[in-house]
Amino acid sequence: MNNTQKTTIITGVGRGIGKALAQKFLNEGYVVIGTSQSGAVDFNHDNLKIVQLDLTSADSIKKCVADISSILKDSKIDIHINNAGALEDEDETRLIVQKLRDTLEVNLIGTADLTEQMIPQINKDGHIVSLSSQAGSIGDMDNIEDSHEPYHYPAYKISKAALNMYTRTLAARLHHEGDGIIVSSVHPGWVKTDMGGDEAPMLPEEAAGWIYKLAISRPETGQFWYKGEKYPW
Ligand SMILES: NC(=O)c1ccc[n+]([C@@H]2O[C@H](COP(=O)([O-])OP(=O)(O)OC[C@H]3O[C@@H](n4cnc5c(N)ncnc54)[C@H](OP(=O)(O)O)[C@@H]3O)[C@@H](O)[C@H]2O)c1
Structure with a gap:
């Protein structure tokens, strides 16, 4: 790899917001190491490498980290x-415990496991950005923009609130250790994807545009962002 080029890892680049983010970073000259569950995606670029990742499997996460290390060689991630996330209980109003387990595996446990294993490979002026959701905001529960009630899809909401606490605790820990890595949560908006559905008002490219701007900046660490403004936890 060319050591002068900046590098980003993005989970879940095969579709949706992750695909738009990968294309934005590639257009801006970054090397993108992206993941998909199949290990393939339907677009190509000289600076795009794809690694297989299933966030529900500890073995897959370990193998993904090893694959990324061999791509990086001596260079580091900026x-x-x-980005990868799952909405398992979209049509539920009650908490289905198995759906809660499945959701937490992807949105919290697998995501945190991968992040912890990647930290040694991230530059000290790097940035970790996690795609959370307004759905995980306790402070904004009465203002759900897609007309769902606060009790709809509880497993997803719980998972994103927990992911936000991971952002907060990791940011505090890295700051305490004197590490310069910034850690952020973002709400992308209600976005037209497989998860967001056809009625969503925002295109993935728009969400990718402002998330890119935040990701390349050095905002206050341990915060939750929406379109460049702080969002209530
Ligand atoms: N769309 C919205 O309105 C909205 C709103 C708020 C927050 N978000 C968050 O934004 C992020 C992206 O959402 P999206 O709308 O682009 O979703 P999406 O179109 O449903 O795509 C989901 C992505 O997550 C990956 N993924 C799912 N399960 C996985 C697993 N077990 N292991 C590894 N990867 C897995 C998928 O990979 P494969 O393609 O390989 O299956 C895919 O790339 C998510 O974290 C979501 O919670 C979205």
């Missing part, structure tokens, strides 16, 4: 984006 931006690590936890």
Whole structure:
């Protein structure tokens, strides 16, 4: 790899916001190491490498980290984006425990496991950005923009609130250790993807545009962002 080029890891680049983010970073001259569950995606670029990752499997996460290390060789990552996420209980109003387990495996446990293993490979002026959601905001529960009630899809909401606490605790820990890595959560907006559905008002490219701007900047660490403004936890 060319050591002068900046590098980003983005999970889940095969579709949705992750694909738009990968294309934005590639257009801006970054090397993108992206993941997909199949190990393939439907677009190519000289600076795009794809690694297989299933966030529900500790073995897959370990293998993904090893694959990324061999791509990086002696270079490091500038931006690590936890984009991959699952909405298992979209049509539920009650908490289905198995769906809660499945959701937490992807949105919290697998995401945190991957992030922890990647930290040694992230530059000290790097940035870890996790795609959270307004759905995980306790402070904004009465202002759900897609007309869902506060009790809809509880497993997803719980997972994103927990992911936000991971952002907060990791940011505090890295700051305490004197590490310069910034850690952020973002709400991308209600976005037209497989998860967001056809009625969503925002295109993935728009969400990718402002998330890119935040990711390449050095905002206050341990905060939750939406379109460049702080969002309530
Ligand atoms: N769309 C919205 O309105 C909205 C709103 C708020 C927050 N978000 C958050 O934004 C992020 C991206 O959402 P999206 O709308 O682009 O979702 P999406 O279109 O449903 O895509 C989900 C992505 O997550 C990956 N993924 C799912 N399960 C995985 C697993 N077990 N292991 C590894 N990767 C897995 C998928 O990979 P494969 O393609 O390989 O299956 C895919 O790339 C998510 O974290 C989501 O919670 C979205």
